[in-house]
Amino acid sequence: MTLIARFETALEGATRPLGLAVSGGSDSLALLHLAAEAGVGPLFCATVNHGLRPEAAAECALVADACSKLDVVHEILDWRWSGAGNLQAEARAGRYGALTDWAKRRGLGTVLVGHTQDDVAETFLMRIARGSGLKGLAQMQGQWQAEGLGWARPLLSMSRAELRDYLRAAGQSWAEDASNADPSYDRVKMRQVLADVGLPTARIAETAARLAQADAALEAMTANAAEQVAKLQGRNIVIDGAALAALPEEITQRLMSAWTAWQGRSVYPPRRGALASAVAHALAGKQTTLNGCVLVAHKGRVIVAREAAAVTGLKSVGDSWDELTLLGHGPKDLEIRALGAEGLAAVKDWRAQGLPREALLATPSLWQGARLFAAPSLAFGDAFKLNFKVPPPYLGK
Structure with a gap:
């Protein structure tokens, strides 16, 4: 199958119009040329300038010239690092944030990024070195949804070598990032391992693809298990303890x-060992905090609640608070805050909800100054509805 045919197959189902994230390297420039040759336009291209290397301006100009032709x-x-946090992680988040804003402003349906078969193989080895499980070793997704946009990686079946041959045939030069040869980076180390041992990236990618199929099967089992063992009550996830304990370890x-x-409103889940310990404690009837949330054991149940200390003093921004809103009508001076001990004391029949005190302290509630106006999860006050910016995994239907 030709590169164009593979490219078109990988884009089946992608919502148009398409945006292209092109840095000036060979992979993303090949993405640009393949999209143009495949005639899947109209096309819109963006280059994120992180301002971290003196070569960045020339690379942006290289992409601009290719797009013009x-x-x-x-x-x-343009994106600039604030100096806080891990540089690589912040740059990645900043890049995707800039692309998201751009795509929404342009009214795009899907943004294409240039990850290749080589990236799949390198990532696979990096995650083996880190002790990743099945989900981490599975091939990265070809298409996914995030921030209200479609994203796609149509080059996953293509090696960097064949993409560079394609560019040479098209007379297209590309930029070489010096950091791609810096052995202090894990990805560069794995790239060298592949070269030294002669491991074919195609075979590793095939293994990663099979693991992705196994992961998908386990995800289906996990979603089914969630419906059997848990329910959402307010913002709390209430789990049948005995049913949870009976599940296979991987599903749990x-x-x-x-x-x-x-x-816990965390981008990354807790480490596997810490999570297993916390779950064991909860199943044994002990309360534990983890990752900005608290696992509360109560009457044979395990309740995953927001940790009160994580939202103490947190005030709403507009109508949003802790990535949720309360929908309804009331006075303009209402403010969303955590219920807290003071608010809980104002709800005389809070025990009727069947939840322990520890699970209710971080309940979102509406305040008018120092007076509790409404706490929807406790059926207190005027009618408001809890609305999550991102629904809880497996329980979002």
């Missing part, structure tokens, strides 16, 4: 990893 609209998106891990990350 291919009649593709091009924009440069997936459920609790997703639920604690969601409840």
Whole structure:
């Protein structure tokens, strides 16, 4: 199958119009040329300038020139590091944030990024070195949804070598990032391992693809298990303890990893060992905090609740608070805050909800100054509805 045919197959189902994230390296420039040749336009291209290397301006100009020749609209998106946090992690988050804003402004349906078969193989080895489980070793997704947009990686079946041959045939030069030869980076080390041992990236990618199929099967089992063992009550995830204990360890891990990350408003789930210990404590009737949430044991149940200390003093921004809103009508001076001990004391029949005090302190509630106005999860006050920016995993239907 030709590169164009593979490219078109990988884009089946992708919502148009398409945006292209092109840095000036060989992979993303090949993405640009393949999209133009496949005639899947109209096309819009963006290059994120992180301002971290002196070569960045020239790379942006290289992409702009290629887009001009291919009649593709091009924009440069500037992003600057604040100096806080891990540089690589912040740059990645900043890059995707800039691309998301750009795509929404342009009204795009799907943004294409240039990850290749080589990236699959390198990532596979990196995650083996880190002791990743099945989900981490599975091939990265070809298409997914995030922030209200479609995203796609149509080059996953293509090696970097054949993409560079394709560019040479098209007379297209590309930029070489010096950091791609820096052995202090794990990815560069794995790239060298592949070269030294002669491991074919195609075979590793095939293994990663098979693991992705196994992962998908386990995800289906996990979603089914969630419906059997848990329910959402207010913002709390209430789990039948005996049913949870009876699940296979991998299913329990997936459920609790997703639920604690969601409840704790964390990008990353807790480490596997820490999570397993917390779940064991909860099943043994002990309360434990983890990842911005608290696991509360109560009457044979395990309740995944928001940790009160994580939202103490947190005030709403507009109508949003802790990634949720309360929908309804009331005075303009209402403010969303955690219920807290003071608010709980104002709800005389809070025990009727069947939840322990520890699970209710972080309940979102509406305040008018120092007076509790409404707490929807406790059926207190005027009618408001709890609305999550991101629904809880496996329970979002």
